[in-house]
Amino acid sequence: MFRAFHRVVSPSLRQAQLLSARTEPRMSWGYMLQLRSAASATFRLLEDSLEVSHGGTPMRFNYVWLRDHCRSASSYNSSTHQRSLDTGSIELTVRPESSAVEDDQLVLTWPDGHVSKYSLSWLAKNSYEGRKKATEQPRVLWNANIYQNASISSIKWDTFMSCDNELKKFLQNYLLYGIAFVDDVPTTVEATEEVTQRVSLIRETTYGRMWSFTSDFSRGDTAYSQLALDRHTDTTYFQEPCGIQVFHCLRHEGTGGRTLLVDGFYAAEKLRQRSPEKFELLCRVPIRHEYIENTDNHRNHMMGVGPVLNVYSWNNELYMIRYNNYDRSVINTIPHDTVQRWYIAHRELTTELRRPENELWVKLSPGKVIFIDNWRVLHGRESFTGLRQLCGCYLTRDDVLSAARCFGLQA
Ligand SMILES: C[N+](C)(C)CCCC[C@H](N)C(=O)O
Numbered sequence: 001m002f003r004a005f006h007r008v009v010s011p012s013l014r015q016a017q018l019l020s021a022r023t024e025p026r027m028s029w030g031y032m033l034q035l036r037s038a039a040s041a042t043f044r045l046l047e048d049s050l051e052v053s054h055g056g057t058p059m060r061f062n063y064v065w066l067r068d069h070c071r072s073a074s075s076y077n078s079s080t081h082q083r084s085l086d087t088g089s090i091e092l093t094v095r096p097e098s099s100a101v102e103d104d105q106l107v108l109t110w111p112d113g114h115v116s117k118y119s120l121s122w123l124a125k126n127s128y129e130g131r132k133k134a135t136e137q138p139r140v141l142w143n144a145n146i147y148q149n150a151s152i153s154s155i156k157w158d159t160f161m162s163c164d165n166e167l168k169k170f171l172q173n174y175l176l177y178g179i180a181f182v183d184d185v186p187t188t189v190e191a192t193e194e195v196t197q198r199v200s201l202i203r204e205t206t207y208g209r210m211w212s213f214t215s216d217f218s219r220g221d222t223a224y225s226q227l228a229l230d231r232h233t234d235t236t237y238f239q240e241p242c243g244i245q246v247f248h249c250l251r252h253e254g255t256g257g258r259t260l261l262v263d264g265f266y267a268a269e270k271l272r273q274r275s276p277e278k279f280e281l282l283c284r285v286p287i288r289h290e291y292i293e294n295t296d297n298h299r300n301h302m303m304g305v306g307p308v309l310n311v312y313s314w315n316n317e318l319y320m321i322r323y324n325n326y327d328r329s330v331i332n333t334i335p336h337d338t339v340q341r342w343y344i345a346h347r348e349l350t351t352e353l354r355r356p357e358n359e360l361w362v363k364l365s366p367g368k369v370i371f372i373d374n375w376r377v378l379h380g381r382e383s384f385t386g387l388r389q390l391c392g393c394y395l396t397r398d399d400v401l402s403a404a405r406c407f408g409l410q411a
Pocket residue numbers: 207211213221222223232233234235236324326327
């Protein structure tokens with residue numbers, strides 16, 4: 001917080017300070033407010049924005065933005081956390097008529113007399129310059145060793161269902177690693193449904209709400225066979241791929257059938273380090289995925305378009321990988337010279353994803369429910385023999401993240 005004295009620099013002094021300003025943008029009007037305190041900050045009113053220097057990089061706040069983000073009672077309803085102000089009514093050339101510092105707040109008075117107040121901590125937290133350097137979601141990227149050495153304590157059904165602290169612990173694991181387990185779950189579809197509803201809402205898809213399947217070819221997809229499945233993310237053919245995949249193996253009388261898990265972000269970050277331009281290409285080139293099903297009971301034609309790697313534009317942080325070589329459709333969204341470069345980049349990512357040291361193999365035994373971040377962690381399976389029954393569902397990502405945030409976790 002900044003409880004401070006301030007000093008309004010007189011217009012004659014302003015010129016001098018202007019000249020001494022190093023590489024800062026031209027300040028053609030306004031004046032400087034100086035705050036001296038433990039957290040000292042300097043405010044400068046520039047042509048089109050307010051500049052706040054506080055510690056490191058100066059932060060710039062556009063004037064329309066400042067008016068738009070006014071938290072006064074007439075501009076913002078703090079009980080619904082919604083904006084009341086009509087942004088369309090703000091003059092796009094608006095500038096504060098005067099400014100002052102009172103207590104912990106920067107006070108701007110607009111030409112129509114409206115007064116807006118902003119605390120330094122609020123400005124710092126909401127600046128672009130701050131977000132650019134910050135991480136949206138802290139994660140521990142892993143290969144098999146890293147994950148195993150983390151020795152994450154197991155979460156048990158009983159306490160998970162009754163104790164909020166266990167749920168919080170589970171969500172923390174899930175956010176950090178992109179996978180989390182609940183053990184000792186009764187081996188029924190109903191109990192699996194209950195355990196997932198503790199976390200989020202179920203996302204109903206063409207496969208149903210809760211699904212339970214065996215290798216009976218009941219659907220037109222390789223998942224419904226005994227064949228091995230290479231690492232992939234699911235529902236790449238949705239415009240928004242499902243956020244979370246839940247698996248519970250209710251029974252398996254036979255051999256094989258282990259589950260393969262690979263942290264897609266670990267592999268992608270390796271690619272970013274080794275070949276930034278290949279990483280960048282995979283972020284930029286849109287690829288189509290498709291699911292075409294034409295069986296007696298099911299007719300579907302799904303299509304989703306998006307790059308293999310997705311990063312936030314402001315901080316380049318990865319937030320989604322779409323990787324499914326089975327469901328990837330015809331590439332016709334890029335010119336031929338880019339196609340070759342895309343295959344090279346895709347090959348290097350594939351090589352990373354296939355390194356044996358990155359593979360975490362687990363045998364899902366009845367009672368063990370796994371939650372997989374389908375935007376980050378790839379899954380696959382070993383071929384198997386015998387009767388194997390797997391149930392599970394997809395969850396909505398928004399609701400999982402919301403649950404985590406309500407516990408105060410960063411998500
Ligand atoms: C999970 N469940 C068996 C219901 C569906 C499997 C979907 C398989 C599809 N190829 C994909 O990867 O999205």
